[in-house]
Amino acid sequence: MISARDVSFAYGDTLVLDGARVTATPGRVVGLIGPNGSGKTTLLRTLYGALAPRAGLVTLDETPVGELKPRELARRLAVVVQEGTGELPLTVTETVLLGRAPHLSTFQRHGRDDYRVAAASLERVGARHLAGRVFAGLSGGEKQRVLIARALAQQADHLLLDEPTNHLDIRYQHEVLQLVSRLDVTTVVVLHDLNLAARYCDELVLLDGGRVAAAGTPDAVLRPEMLEPVYRIGVQRIDAGDGVQLLFRPLDAVPEGVSA
Amino acid sequence: MSSTTTGRDTVLADTVTEFDDDLGQGAQRRRTALWIGGLSAGLLVTLVLAVGLGAVAIDPGTVARIVGHHALGSPADVTWTRAEDSIVWQVRLPRVILGAVVGAALAVCGVALQAMVRNLLADPYLLGVTSGASTGAAAAILFGLGAGFGENALSASAFLGALGASAAVFVVARAGGRITSLRLLMAGVAVGYALYAATSFLIFASDSAEGARSVLFWLLGSLGLARWSWPLAIVVVVVALTLAALLLWRRRLDALAIGDETAHTLGVPPTRFRVQLLVVVSLCVGAVVAASGGIGFVGLVIPHVARRFVGAAHGRVVPVAALIGAIFLVWADVAARTVLEPRELPIGIITALVGAPFLLILVRRFHSAGA
Numbered sequence: 001m002i003s004a005r006d007v008s009f010a011y012g013d014t015l016v017l018d019g020a021r022v023t024a025t026p027g028r029v030v031g032l033i034g035p036n037g038s039g040k041t042t043l044l045r046t047l048y049g050a051l052a053p054r055a056g057l058v059t060l061d062e063t064p065v066g067e068l069k070p071r072e073l074a075r076r077l078a079v080v081v082q083e084g085t086g087e088l089p090l091t092v093t094e095t096v097l098l099g100r101a102p103h104l105s106t107f108q109r110h111g112r113d114d115y116r117v118a119a120a121s122l123e124r125v126g127a128r129h130l131a132g133r134v135f136a137g138l139s140g141g142e143k144q145r146v147l148i149a150r151a152l153a154q155q156a157d158h159l160l161l162d163e164p165t166n167h168l169d170i171r172y173q174h175e176v177l178q179l180v181s182r183l184d185v186t187t188v189v190v191l192h193d194l195n196l197a198a199r200y201c202d203e204l205v206l207l208d209g210g211r212v213a214a215a216g217t218p219d220a221v222l223r224p225e226m227l228e229p230v231y232r233i234g235v236q237r238i239d240a241g242d243g244v245q246l247l248f249r250p251l252d253a254v255p256e257g258v259s260a
Numbered sequence: 261m262s263s264t265t266t267g268r269d270t271v272l273a274d275t276v277t278e279f280d281d282d283l284g285q286g287a288q289r290r291r292t293a294l295w296i297g298g299l300s301a302g303l304l305v306t307l308v309l310a311v312g313l314g315a316v317a318i319d320p321g322t323v324a325r326i327v328g329h330h331a332l333g334s335p336a337d338v339t340w341t342r343a344e345d346s347i348v349w350q351v352r353l354p355r356v357i358l359g360a361v362v363g364a365a366l367a368v369c370g371v372a373l374q375a376m377v378r379n380l381l382a383d384p385y386l387l388g389v390t391s392g393a394s395t396g397a398a399a400a401i402l403f404g405l406g407a408g409f410g411e412n413a414l415s416a417s418a419f420l421g422a423l424g425a426s427a428a429v430f431v432v433a434r435a436g437g438r439i440t441s442l443r444l445l446m447a448g449v450a451v452g453y454a455l456y457a458a459t460s461f462l463i464f465a466s467d468s469a470e471g472a473r474s475v476l477f478w479l480l481g482s483l484g485l486a487r488w489s490w491p492l493a494i495v496v497v498v499v500a501l502t503l504a505a506l507l508l509w510r511r512r513l514d515a516l517a518i519g520d521e522t523a524h525t526l527g528v529p530p531t532r533f534r535v536q537l538l539v540v541v542s543l544c545v546g547a548v549v550a551a552s553g554g555i556g557f558v559g560l561v562i563p564h565v566a567r568r569f570v571g572a573a574h575g576r577v578v579p580v581a582a583l584i585g586a587i588f589l590v591w592a593d594v595a596a597r598t599v600l601e602p603r604e605l606p607i608g609i610i611t612a613l614v615g616a617p618f619l620l621i622l623v624r625r626f627h628s629a630g631a
Contacts, residue, residue: 050524074527083519087380088572090514093283098518101511102527115282122283131283154526 001025002077002158002186007046007056008210009039016042018210019056022188024203026157029180029187031197033221034207035231040190041082041162043207047188048079048160060158074102077158078151082166085143089134092146096121099153121152125179140167144176152183161189165196174199198222198244206230218244292576295569299583303590307360310590311352315601318344327353350487358486358495358551359593360586363558365499365548367566367585368506368578369541370559375517375574376537377441383560384545387448387538388425391455393549396421398459398475402466414478415491415550422546425451430538438531440520444538480606481555483593495551502544503582509537510575517574555608557615558585564622588614 003023009016017039024030032040045051046058049065058065060076068076078099099121100114122128125145130138135146144164151159161180165173173193177200180187191197197204197218204221206214208230214221222244224235234249311327312318322340326348329335338345369384377386385391399405400417432447433439463472486492506513512533515523520530566581589607592614596607 048525050521070524070529071527074525077525079525081519081521081525083521086378086518088375088514088517089567090518090572093285094514094571094573095518097285098511098514098526101515104511106508110285112282115285119281119283 001062002047002058002060002160002188004043004047004053004058005056007043007053007058009042009046009051009053016210017046017053020205020207020210020212021056022047022205022212022215024158024186024188026186027184028202029189029200031201031204031218032188032190032207033192033194033197033204034213038207038230039210040207042210044160044162044188044190048077049073071102074154074156076156077160078154078156080144080147080151080159080161080164082162085136087136089136092122092127092130092133092135092138093118095135095146096150096153099150102154117153117155118149121149122146124152125149126175141169141172144168145172148176148179157185159183159185159187161187163190163192165191165193194222194227194246195244198246199242222246288571288576292570292580295576296579296583299580299587303360303583303587306587306590307356310356310359310594311348313594314347314352314597316343316347318348323348354488354492355483355486355593356590358492359483359590361496361499362483362548362552362555363562363585363587363589363592364582365495365502365544365585366555366559366589367562367581368503369545369548371563371566371574371577371581372506372513372537372541373559374563375513376534376541377445378517378519379441379445380564381560382445383556384541385452385554385556385559386445387542387545388429388451388455389422389542389545390549390554391452391459392425392428393418393422393546394475394479394554395455395459395462396424396550397478397553398462401474401478402462402468402471412489412491415485418478418553419546419550421455422549423542425455426538426542426546430535439534439538441534444534477606478553480608481553481611482596482604482606483552484604485551491551495547498544498547502540503578505540506578507575509533510573510578513574513578514572517572553606553608555589555611557608557611557619558589561615561618561622562588565618 001024005021006019007017007021008019020039020043022030022032022043032043034040042051046053052066060068065073096118097110097114100110100117104110119128122131125148127142127145127149130142130146135143138146144167148164159180164176164180168176173196177196180189181200189201201218203216204218205212206221206226213230214226222237224237227235228251232251234251236247238245238247308320308323312320312323322344325335326340326345329338330349366384370382373382373384373386374380396405397414397418400414405417429444429447429451432451433443463475466472512528515526515528516530516533523530523533562585563577563581566577566584570576570580592610593607595610596605599605
């Protein structure tokens with residue numbers, strides 16, 4: 001279980017998180033949604049200890065994240081971040097094998113099991129054929145799948161993802177989230193696309209200005225009366241056979257010159 | 261709850277055994293072993309040949325016998341002249357060894373810094389280390405600073421200058437909070453320029469043409485100071501420890517080279533590791549620069565050459581870059597002392613002459629690869 005309780009964080013004087021909370025219980029997929037600048041990524045970063053909150057507590061299975069040693073944290077919590085790849089031409093295999101680093105001591109070399117885990121992880125995301133390629137030369141979708149493979153190779157039981165569907169076409173958006181939702185790990189995922197959030201998350205946390213505006217099942221959170229004031233856009237909801245579908249239109253109330 | 265969340269499977273827990281695949285890593289390892297073996301043999305041959313080459317040429321067999329005689333006590337019979345003995349054992353061997361060690365050190369420090377600041381144009385002098393050493397050396401040459409260190413005054417004073425510069429870069433980079441790649445780069449450039457001004461001022465203020473020439477010669481690098489002495493021993497030890505540290509840190513270097521956030525999620529605290537790297541690299545470059553002056557281009561170009569041979573993973577790049585750097589600098593020194601015989605060229609001229617076109621070729625390839 002991973003949880004943030006009443007977490008606040010500020011960049012300088014700008015308060016980005018203001019008493020936000022999120023809890024992901026074992027095996028559940030929790031989606032963080034909200035407009036740009038609502039604090040989704042910042043909340044995620046406090047969850048994996050890249051940011052220390054000013055107030056509040058972040059715990060991994062009841063241990064404060066700040067008290068875990070970096071390598072132990074990496075063995076229990078894997079993260080797919082939005083970050084450039086650096087300039088070094090590392091191969092896909094080398095990239096995925098880095099996911100094994102938290103399990104190896106400084107003097108240890110990669111063993112057979114590490115290769116197997118890396119191969120299985122690549123297979124799992126349908127990217128085994130890319131093994132010998134240079135990571136930086138892949139397409140956006142291929143990169144994203146390889147980064148998920150690296151997270152899988154960490155064999156952690158918690159998984160955090162920051163907008164994993166960025167750069168992916170519709171088919172891969174669904175493939176990646178389907179894959180994630182089928183893993184038996186505790187997952188927190190930042191998503192922009194509310195329809196994807198509706199389909200693949202067990203719970204949603206809607207952030208607005210660093211606070212939780214709504215939390216609960218997709219059915220409970222994805223309601224026009226919740227979303228419209230936060231996103232300032234018209235929302236129409238259709239309850240289809242296999243879940244919720246949302247349609248959006250600009251609000252007439254939005255004054256001219258203000259982008260929605 | 262959506263229907264897709266049913267039928268979950270586990271994260272690779274038991275299914276892994278069916279993937280009996282090393283993803284080509286075994287073959288990669290064998291290739292790297294071949295490179296390292298071949299380059300090691302090349303380095304050995306280089307050392308023997310380089311000791312023989314110079315104003316007085318000595319054949320490799322004699323070189324091997326003289327070295328064996330001194331180092332191992334075999335052969336016991338002396339079949340060579342005293343002059344040959346002294347040229348090989350007293351003059352050229354320490355010089356060639358220093359060249360190999362300095363070349364290896366500059367190459368691996370270049371590798372480490374390029375990973376640390378994530379910039380393939382980084383070199384070991386980026387952090388102001390050379391400028392600090394130059395100021396120290398200029399103060400020693402022109403104003404007798406460090407006279408208390410006796411014949412090693414120049415090296416000691418350059419080393420202290422290098423450490424002082426590193427400390428200054430560190431403090432400036434830290435002033436804004438945590439140390440990032442960009443802050444390090446900017447602090448390195450700023451401190452470098454300030455010390456460059458200090459060195460120029462020292463030269464200007466001294467009124468000694470001979471001294472100014474010595475400083476210039478030192479700035480361009482030379483292995484001419486090498487002899488069996490404690491500075492050489494210190495350099496060898498420091499470089500060996502640096503190599504060991506970078507090899508042990510190979511996976512951390514990979515992670516840091518990708519990005520701070522990635523490093524963090526893989527269990528490598530980026531800021532702490534960057535500080536550790538800074539300390540190790542500064543000590544190593546400081547020691548090397550104190551012994552040989554500011555030899556440019558080795559630390560910039562050799563890492564790229566090594567990556568071309570064995571890929572980017574630091575477990576392979578570090579040893580291969582060390583060997584290539586060692587071989588390259590020894591031959592550059594042979595050129596420096598033979599091209600204009602009997603005059604000796606600063607070795608930095610040779611490394612820059614060879615290195616600059618090399619870099620241009622790399623840039624072209626880099627560009628055409630679209631990377």
